[in-house]
Amino acid sequence: MGVDTVHTTASEDSGIGASEKYGSVAKVEDNSTHLAAVRGHVATDRYGNALIDFDPAAERKLRLKIDFMIVPTVSLLYLFCFIDRANVGNAKIAGLEKDLKLKGYDYNAVLSVFYISYILFEIPSNILCKKIGPGWFLPGLTLLFGISSLGTAFVHNFSQACGVRFVLGIFEAGMLPGIAYYLSRWYRRSELAFRLSLYIVMAPLAGAFGGLLASAILTLPHIGSLKSWRMIFFVEGVITIGLALIAFFTLTDRPATAKWLTQEEKDLAIARVKSERVGTTEVLDKLDKKKLLRGIFNPVTLGTAFIFLLNNITVQGLAFFAPTIVKTIYPHATVVSQQLHTVPPYVVGAFFTVLFPFLSWRFDKRQIFFVISAPLMMIGYIMFLASTKAHVRYAAAFLIPAGAFSFGALCTAQVSANVVTDTARASAIGTVVMFGNVGGLISTWAFLPFDGPNYHIGNGLNLATSSMTLIMSILMLLYMKSNNGKRDKINVDAELAGKDSKELEDLDWTHPAFRWRP
Template identity: 55%
Template sequence: MSASDIDTEKQSIHQVEEVALHGHVATDKHGHALIQIDPAAEARLRRKMDIRILPVVALMYLFCFIDRANIGNARVAGLEKDLHLKGYDYNILLTAFYTAYVVFEFPCQMINKAVGPGKTLPIFSFLFGLFTMAMAFVHTFGAAIAVRFLLGIAEGAVFPGIAFYLSRFYRKDELGFRLACYVVCAPAAGAVSGLLASGILKIHSIGWLRQWRMIFLIEGIISMGISIISYFVLADRPEVCSWLTPEEKALAEARIKIDNVGSTVVVDRIHWKAVWAGIFNPVTLASSFIFLFDNTVVQGVGFYLVSIIKSIYPTSSTIRVQLLSVPPYVVGSLTTLATGYFSWKTRNRTLYMMISAPFVMLGFAMYIGSMNPHVRYAAAFMVAVGAFSFGALCTAFSAANVTSDTSRAAALGTTVFMGNVGGLISTWTFLPRHAPRYLPGNAFNLFGSSVMLILSVGVWLWMRKENRAKENGRDDHLLEGKTEEEIADLNQKHPAFRFAY
């Protein structure tokens, strides 16, 4: 490297460090970056963050989802019989979890914002592992409801918290694939949960604990172990990462500010104007309703796929039924990663929403139209291909269309809140009296997946219209007479802001 190249690199580092400072903007009033970022340095930083962060949050969410959905495995392994459940008792048990999840999810997300997700996520993860383990020791229906309710509170912080945590490290277009790397753990959890359950059920007993109780005990202990490790690994934000050099910390902060026009800090204080801007952003609302209907499908699959497969193959053993539930989840995992990757490279999320929704529609149309076991098992694959990718797409979509840390926390909290309303609905979509066809549940999910497609197309058209209006100067007057702080609070109303597809 020549002396002039070294001088240029030093000047570039100095500019990045200056832009990264609190109180400094990284873009001009037109949204153009004030500095040039070295693509090679940015790629090295991104790889470093991928290696350090993604495996930990992926493992955390994997067992979060396993601990949520393993009740489906426990059901076919004797939970209903031992707890003397009858009628709608199983549905009530599921409802207890989602009632707590829905009520406490947004407040927990605000705790993540106020305290810092790097600190709160390990604590909440330890709690959901503890409550999962407690399920192994319940002997009554009432005790099971109480434990599932506590599990819902603890898990309410984790999904939106991880998405919020990653948004502090990754740029908007990078975020979708990184979200997919942990959201993929939802379908992967179904596969792992089925394999774990079938393996655990081969163990005769652990002390007096037998069958389904061992599932909760072992999986809860694993979750607590992962949370303890994560407490010492996850730093709250790039600025305090011990494994980043000072230059890398500055670059990490600068590139996040470049993505958020008008921002003078990466992590702002909670203020209600930014909270409301995140909640009532039209993209947040559209994404939230899409996620509501999608999560009705995804959570319903998690709770009922094993039971549905049992109704398709009634003479199969419990272990074979558990194993038959694995392949659809594997396919769903692969498509989740694929859509996340291509949405990053093409910088487009709505396109893959519009592609994915018809697969879900086709799957439920097959469930409704045929009682042939092979057709219905194939339908499970169609649903998995389309439905599981929306978890990453919807959260990335909401995160990409706000401009401050507070607004992003609120937008993600709203999106995941509505997704959990869908989870609550899912607990009543497949009722015992509707077996084996489950026509009302399948019909509702066909309707919901159709709404997902309509909303995806609609919000894409609306964003195109809004971006054209901004290009034509509609919002330019909003900058007149404003301070830097007031400009930062414009959020998506800033004339240089563009909605990200």
């Protein structure tokens, strides 16, 4: 059921059959072919070709099962991760600044403190996620940042607000890279971007849903002694804590421990991921310094990380300042109306967040969608800079998220597709998200009080970053194609001569049979 055919061509240099050298296929009593995911064997030949052909019908059935059992849980967790981070923007126009006596750049400083801890704990958190296991680690983080968010309801001054936001950054640091790494345990490289988009779409939906939820909460007179903006943090924190407790029981760590998969489905889930990883003997390898560094210093990782840094200046800037920007467009509207005006642009952004990764899955391409997305942001910021008319600026507010929000899924999927081992994947994804949140830190200073209401500096900065994103995306695409051409001329057998399995696995993307996947 799980396997259609198995390659048994002999290794040219040894005469050893591929099934004997790289893996095994066992026959069960009913004579159906059963894939044995044998530890200590690779699932590709030395040229990077998969040794096993999979039954497409069996893969579709398995993929659908994984989709329904894995994606909804992580999507809900990330939805409230983003809400708990960005609700400070909703609280700002509901009286937070006035009640905490924030002046000048105090609000920007409160936002920045979050990113300091967020950046510092990004890579360590993802390594810890691999060590502990996502099934426990991700719900644990959710519980802790839910408590931190709830605690924001009880702050009374600038220092307390900074302290709570710093702690929130520590616990939220592992969520985006951790979920991306977690899903890479379950999906092929072509499938990953779309599945990542199904949880990353929660970021724009958090903007929309967060605005609706904040509006609804603000219609309440009080919750106990808590009033106005404090109720936003309290209610949303309680919901997050509840979701975390449920996730401890519903989040499956890896295919091998999934009680909802049959043994044959477990073997298929492991083998199909393994068949794309040249030279690897285990899907979940042990932590290794050399492979960690391979993930970080991969040229595609570094290039993609820089693009994600540029992109996050826009994405995180929208998260924190969208209500403020809408307030400048509709200054005479009520606070609830201003909150509601932030919703439609996020809905459009959510659509494109899923659309581009879906197309990426179908074409097994990612880099071209970087190139397509950037001009949408550029046009939006040109409209902001060129006009002060409300309808023009509000139209621009739709174009920007349409171009910006798909990068979260595309960037993490891109680096996941362009490393080999699980360890390198964890460090590569952590690196990209860490760089991205340097962009988030910059975004907290993009829209400054003296620059309002037109925010020429903030809009000009974002036009520059989106333009640079387009240039970098094109250069990376050209690099990957050019380097693949050079790799095609390498004598693989000569390069691999004399290397044992450990040395082959440590090669990761430097393996001569590896090809960049744009």
